[in-house]
Amino acid sequence: MLQAGSASTIITNELGTDIQGATVGGKAKYIRDELEAGGLCLVDDNTAVMFVSCDLGGLEPEFTQDARESMAKASGLDPRAIIIGATHTGGPSVIPSNYVKPVDSAYLAKLKESLTVLAGHTMNSLKPARIGVAGGHAKIGYNRRTCWSDGSHQMGPNSDGHDFTGLEGPEDHEQLVIYAVDDDNRVTAVLHQNTAHPCTFYGADFYSADYPGLARKLIRDAVGDIPVLFFNGAFGDIGQDTLDGHGIGMDKEMKLGRCALPLAGETLRLIYETAPLEQVSIEHVYEDIEVAVRLPSAERLKWAGEVLEHVDAGEQIPPFEIVSAHGAALLQKRFGDNPVGKLPIHVVRIGPAAVVTQPTELFCQFGLDIKRRSPFPLTAVFSICDGYSGYCPTYPAVISGGYSGEPIYWTRFVPEAGYRIVDASSRLLRQLRKDD
Numbered sequence: 001m002l003q004a005g006s007a008s009t010i011i012t013n014e015l016g017t018d019i020q021g022a023t024v025g026g027k028a029k030y031i032r033d034e035l036e037a038g039g040l041c042l043v044d045d046n047t048a049v050m051f052v053s054c055d056l057g058g059l060e061p062e063f064t065q066d067a068r069e070s071m072a073k074a075s076g077l078d079p080r081a082i083i084i085g086a087t088h089t090g091g092p093s094v095i096p097s098n099y100v101k102p103v104d105s106a107y108l109a110k111l112k113e114s115l116t117v118l119a120g121h122t123m124n125s126l127k128p129a130r131i132g133v134a135g136g137h138a139k140i141g142y143n144r145r146t147c148w149s150d151g152s153h154q155m156g157p158n159s160d161g162h163d164f165t166g167l168e169g170p171e172d173h174e175q176l177v178i179y180a181v182d183d184d185n186r187v188t189a190v191l192h193q194n195t196a197h198p199c200t201f202y203g204a205d206f207y208s209a210d211y212p213g214l215a216r217k218l219i220r221d222a223v224g225d226i227p228v229l230f231f232n233g234a235f236g237d238i239g240q241d242t243l244d245g246h247g248i249g250m251d252k253e254m255k256l257g258r259c260a261l262p263l264a265g266e267t268l269r270l271i272y273e274t275a276p277l278e279q280v281s282i283e284h285v286y287e288d289i290e291v292a293v294r295l296p297s298a299e300r301l302k303w304a305g306e307v308l309e310h311v312d313a314g315e316q317i318p319p320f321e322i323v324s325a326h327g328a329a330l331l332q333k334r335f336g337d338n339p340v341g342k343l344p345i346h347v348v349r350i351g352p353a354a355v356v357t358q359p360t361e362l363f364c365q366f367g368l369d370i371k372r373r374s375p376f377p378l379t380a381v382f383s384i385c386d387g388y389s390g391y392c393p394t395y396p397a398v399i400s401g402g403y404s405g406e407p408i409y410w411t412r413f414v415p416e417a418g419y420r421i422v423d424a425s426s427r428l429l430r431q432l433r434k435d436d
Contacts, residue, residue, distance in 0.1 A: 001045070002280055004129035004180035006189035006227040007121035008038040009114055011054060012207050013092040013107050020057035020090050022097040022410075023319035024203035032201070032208040035091050036216070037115060038229040039122035040180070040189050041075075042131065042350065047282040048077055049348050050122060051191060052084045052115065053229035055209040056091040058388025059084065060103075061342070061359065063094075065387075067112050071119035080286060082119065083346055083357050085231050085385040089198040089210040095388050097410060099311060099326035129180045129188065130276035133353045135378045136175045138266035140211070140259040141196025143167045143364065144239035145397060145404075153400035156239055167244065168396060169237050171195075172364050174371075175263070176380035177270040178350060187223045192267045193380050195233030195364065196240050200256045211240075214260035215267070222268055230263075231382040234367025236360070236391050236404065280351040285428050286344060289421070292414045293339035294407045296328040304328040320403065327408025334409060341413060344386045345421060347428040353378040354432065356425045357385035360392035361404075366418040373426045375433040381425075392418045 012035040015028050035055035042049055050071075059067075064084045072079040093101045094108060144156040145168035153168050178191040198210035209216070212230035219228050240259055250258065296304070307325035311317050335341070346357040354376040360383065367381040390410030397405045398415045405411065 001128055002131060003043045003126045004131065004189065005041040005122045005124070005126035006039060006180065007118055007125055008036050008227040009118050010034050011037045011111060011114055013104065017104060017107065018093040018101045019204070019207065020093050020095065020097070021203055022323045025100065026203060026205050028207050029205045032206045033213050035207055035209050037118055038227040039118050040191050040227065040229055041122045041126065042282050043126060044282045047284050048081055049282060049284045050075065050077060050082045050119065051229060052082065052118065053231055054084065054086050055089050055213060056086045056094055057088055058086045058095045058384045060095060061387030061389065063108055067115050070112055070116045074116045074120035075123040081284065083385050085357065085382055086388065087198055087209070087212045087230050088232055088235070088384060089208065089212065090202055090204070091207065096330060099308065099322050127182065129182055130278065131280045131350065132179045132181065132271065132274050132276040133351050133378065134177045134270035134274040136177070136266045136270050137173050138175050138194055138262040139173045140194050140263055141171060141235065141238040141240065142242045143169050143171050143237055144241070144243060145169055145237045146243055151400065153397060153402050153405070155403040156243060169363060169365050169394065170368060171238060172233055172367055175266050176353065176378065177267050179271050181276045187226060187271060189227045190219055190267060191229040191231070192263070193231045193233055193382060194263055195235045195238050195367070196259060197235055197238060199240055200252050211256055211259035211263065214256055215264040218260065218264035219267060233383060234362040234364045234381050235383055236363040236393065237397070238364050277351050281349070283349040283432050284346065285431055286346040287424050287428060289343050289345060289424050290340050291343055291417045291420055293335045293341050293412045294414050295336060295339055296332060296407050300328050301332055324406065324408060327410060330409040331407060331412055335412065341389060343389060343421065345424045345428060346385070347425065347432060349432045352376065353380070354429055355380050355382060356429070357382040358421050358425070359385055359387040359389040360421070361390060362392045362421065363394050363397065363418060365394050366392065366422050369422045370425045373422070374429045376429065379429070392421065394418060
């Protein structure tokens with residue numbers, strides 16, 4: 001018999017604390033809308049798996065490992081049966097992307113406690129359920145890597161120049177919805193996924209869950225105050241703005257609604273138009289792959305050191321120079337002695353659908369490749385799960401450079417990393433399909 005349990009909790013940080021952002025300063029002066037963590041656990045006779053989504057920029061692998069072990073004690077699950085993801089909105093400073101913003105260790109200690117309690121509440125709410133699984137389409141994201149006549153590619157500059165030659169990669173507008181229904185035919189939890197950076201309020205002086213938060217509110221307005229989890233797709237090169245020169249200007253509230261309304265609307269449509277399945281089996285497999293890290297050159301490190309010396313001296317340096325210098329220096333510091341990283345890949349089968357989770361800001365093409373090679377009729381890719389491991393660009397992005405292409409701490413893996421993720425995901429997907 002299938003059981004489902006769900007819970008949610010507020011994880012907003014205190015006012016006056018740093019807001020995540022690689023190129024911007026700023027502390028939280030007020031709370032526009034609360035940040036949340038939500039949990040959904042699915043259990044059948046053979047398998048139990050818990051999905052946890054947090055309104056945060058990401059979480060370092062070491063933190064997620066420690067948190068999962070604590071959550072496992074509270075829930076009785078195996079630590080590897082707990083998958084922690086982040087929406088990538090601008091929450092507290094929890095990943096070291098900004099040279100002048102330290103990681104908020106006090107907040108992370110409180111977050112670990114909150115997630116541990118959440119895991120216990122999620123398990124304690126287990127009860128018989130039926131599960132609905134559906135796939136649809138909602139266009140909320142656009143490719144944000146622009147190409148230029150000199151052969152360079154960049155992350156998201158305006159494309160209205162005469163030397164703009166097009167966009168580098170594809171987009172993915174598929175949407176996955178998983179929902180739980182109790183014996184009274186009431187929806188008790190919703191998990192949905194689509195693909196776009198939540199950057200509406202990037203650089204703002206307040207906390208907000210961005211478009212996933214507004215979509216959550218809209219869904220709750222329709223079905224009640226239930227846990228609503230959002231997972232981002234292969235969003236490394238996918239933003240909220242169209243860069244093909246055809247978009248009209250929007251203020252931030254319009255931009256927020258442009259993403260949240262179709263996301264929530266499509267989720268509600270799919271719940272309305274699909275019936276929950278009477279029988280659903282859950283299966284879960286995972287594999288940790290080791291991938292080499294590409295370190296910065298000696299020349300690049302020398303440049304980075306000089307830039308950061310100027311910053312320390314109080315000089316005004318362009319933000320992206322600081323980001324690049326800090327990222328190069330941190331990459332060498334963290335991986336110089338052992339340039340290898342571990343990438344946990346999970347595949348969870350939920351009836352006719354399969355969910356692939358991985359820890360990078362995977363570029364969209366790789367997500368499409370995983371879906372194309374999947375033997376399941378419905379496959380979704382969740383990013384930055386079980387640790388934030390930075391961008392995972394394609395070969396064209398690495399060759400052409402620019403932010404998310406050059407080696408820094410949050411673009412650290414060798415160019416074949418994305419292809420390794422696709423291969424590992426494909427093996428695991430086929431493994432779960434063998435018994436059919």
